[in-house]
Amino acid sequence: MTARTTGLLAKSSATLLVGGLLAMLSPSTAVAAPVYGTSEAGNPFVDGWYADPDTEIYDGRYWVFPTTSKSYDEQTRLDAFSSTDMVNWTKHPDVLSTANISWAEYALWAPAPVERNGKYYLYFAANDIQNDSQLGGIGVAVADRPEGPYKDAIGRPLISQFHNGAQPIDQDVFIDDDGQAYMYYGGWHHANVVKLNPDMTSLGTFADGSTYKEITPDNYTEGSFMFKRNGRYYLMWSEGGWTGPDYSVSYAMSDSPTGPFRKIDKVLAQDPAVARGSGHNSVVNVPGTDVWYIVYHRRPLSETDGNHRQLAYDRMYFDADGTIRRVQMQVRDNFADGNALGWKTYGGSWSAGDGRYRVNRSQGGKALLDTNFADFTQEADVTVTSGGGDAGLVFRVTRPSVGLDSYSGYYAGISPSGKVVLGRANDNWTELGTARMPIAPGSSHRLRVTAVGSSIKVYVDDMTTPRISVTDGTYRSGASGVRVFDAAASFDNVAVSPAQ
CATH class of the missing domain: 2.115.10.20 (Glycosyl hydrolase domain; family 43)
Known part of the structure; x- marks a missing residue:
């Protein structure tokens, strides 16, 4: 055949x-x-x-x-x-x-x-x-x-x-x-x-x-x-x-x-x-x-x-x-092949297996795809498995290196404490917005970020109403990826696509 x-x-x-x-x-x-x-x-x-x-x-x-x-x-x-x-x-x-x-x-x-x-x-x-x-x-x-x-x-x-x-x-x-x-x-x-x-x-x-x-x-x-x-x-x-x-x-x-x-x-x-x-x-x-x-x-x-x-x-x-x-x-990764080809990590200990991408508890460990999106929608299934912090998506990232906030770009994360957070980093942290919602420890949630120009919206589970919506035009394009802060986590079904 x-x-x-x-x-x-x-x-x-x-x-x-x-x-x-x-x-x-x-x-x-x-x-x-x-x-x-x-x-x-x-x-x-x-x-x-x-x-x-x-x-x-x-x-x-x-x-x-x-x-x-x-x-x-x-x-x-x-x-x-x-x-x-x-x-x-x-x-x-x-x-x-x-x-x-x-x-x-x-x-x-x-x-x-x-x-x-x-x-x-x-x-x-x-x-x-x-x-x-x-x-x-x-x-x-x-x-x-x-x-x-x-x-x-x-x-x-x-x-x-x-x-x-x-x-x-x-x-x-x-x-x-x-x-x-x-x-x-x-x-x-x-x-x-x-x-x-x-x-x-x-x-x-x-x-x-x-x-x-x-x-x-x-x-x-x-x-x-x-x-x-x-x-x-x-x-x-x-x-x-x-x-x-x-x-x-x-x-x-x-x-x-x-x-x-x-x-x-x-x-x-x-x-x-x-x-x-x-x-x-x-x-x-x-x-x-x-x-x-x-x-x-x-x-x-x-x-x-x-x-x-x-x-x-x-x-x-x-x-x-x-x-x-x-x-x-298309930019997708569901890790069903048991590897993380195309990803580059900065801090933390990362591994792929059983259809997920995992990182141990880390102060700011991140993994990035070699992309350069400006206006886009980025999403993933995020599970915080331990720790007191949060995990989520980084985007429009440049200058990445190992360290807590050692990059220029944005981060949106969720925490088992029930907090949704959005901020930007440039070797230090600036919080841009927060929201509250029930997030059970160890539960998986669909996290989405839509960024068009200076408009940034963060969705969790409900993809029709944003949990956080801000205007910030500090960073216009860069790499997409995932990150943790004082937490261990796993990620699945990562996708990035141009904004429609």
């Missing part, structure tokens, strides 16, 4: 949406499929610096094969990740390395997985060749299992030269409904499509006798990806410079797998509140549904190293005419 085509639920099946899983029930089978708004357990969804993710579904398991995001000389190995629920991921290290490819030395890029006739193929680029006299290009490896180990299938590059100006990199393989396999590839602002023969290790020809057909759409840079939905072919690609903030994803649609492909829109770009350099994507369709995710890499806001890229995914939606809506990066 592949990740590239969609089918609708059989009319005889019933569906139930429970806890983010679509349970598809039929007389003979029951399977659970992930239906989320984003990676609800947080982006990045795996640990480490990775880029260029490609995806497949093998026997009900979701697979992601990325580039190892290091310097060219260090890019000699590829890892893979697999999951049954797109929440808990298993790492499969070293599925392919240059040690198994006689002609490859470095710059092992953009693995593209596909299964055929019981064999698993992994297409890759190596050596980052700059002209036709250099050894390298696109190769193909094969294995008996999705996790490998993969071995070079033909002992040489499958595509070793520039054709139509396209650097032989960033390949993607797509098998159409009629069984014909295609490979889309290219860098240096040119894209080609080729046919793969049934052996998957040699190139076929088109009806006009050609092997390499140029399909370059407007503003193409690299990173081709093809999928099919409702009989339409979607070509996606990356624009801009891979180290720059303008790196982004656009797409075209066609009635043919070979085009023509005319750009329709840019669907994924940097969000200055969430991440930069978002591109080189793939797409996952949950089998039996019309649920789709865009899987891509992006650079955290605070990172300046071009290779510091991470893997993320968000829901991808279609309009009635088949066009793709622009993707909004």
Whole structure:
């Protein structure tokens, strides 16, 4: 089963949406499929610096094969990740390395997985060749299992030269409904499509006798990806410079797998509140549904190293005419994966487990996401587990460090003493407002802050009437996170989104 085509639920099946899983029930089978708004357990969804993710579904398991995001000389190995629920991921290290490819030395890029006739193929680029006299290009490896180990299938590059100006990199393989396999590839602002023969290790020809057909759409840079939905072919690609903030994803649609492909829109770009350099994507369709995710890499806001890229995914939606809506990066973490990837702590002892993020009793311990929201809504389930103080949300934070009020920004918290508090910090504390409400020790409460310009409102449980409403324009943007004061606490279902 592949990740590239969609089918609708059989009319005889019933569906139930429970806890983010679509349970598809039929007389003979029951399977659970992930239906989320984003990676609800947080982006990045795996640990480490990775880029260029490609995806497949093998026997009900979701697979992601990325580039190892290091310097060219260090890019000699590829890892893979697999999951049954797109929440808990298993790492499969070293599925392919240059040690198994006689002609490859470095710059092992953009693995593209596909299964055929019981064999698993992994297409890759190596050596980052700059002209036709250099050894390298696109190769193909094969294995008996999705996790490998993969071995070079033909002992040489499958595509070793520039054709139509396209650097032989960033390949993607797509098998159409009629069984014909295609490979889309290219860098240096040119894209080609080729046919793969049934052996998957040699190139076929088109009806006009050609092997390499140029399909370059407007503003193409690299990173081709093809999928099919409702009989339409979607070509996606990356624009801009891979180290720059303008790196982004656009797409075209066609009635043919070979085009023509005319750009329709840019669907994924940097969000200055969430991440930069978002591109080189793939797409996952949950089998039996019309649920789709865009899987891509992006650079955290605070990172300046071009290779510091991470893997993320968000829901991808279609309009009635088949066009793709622009993707909004979501900021969520329900800690269901048992980790706190993407969080940075300042004081306190923090741990994730059993679907919660916990901190021991601390005088001002805080954990922040690498975000920079100005106008937003931020919320979380907050439980004060011990201590005489409070716990809650910090926002518009800059200059964070370890210490009681060692940051610039705002904090809203709740205390088992029945107090709701809002204040700002700048190495000291200024209280802006308080309210009273019943808060039982150890009870969980939904805490929300909405900040638009200088208007700040704090809600607890009742999301229609604010407990505290103030006007304060001291800080206009910054990171979002959670904090404790003289308390131990746990947090769950953290979410931050632009104000509507």
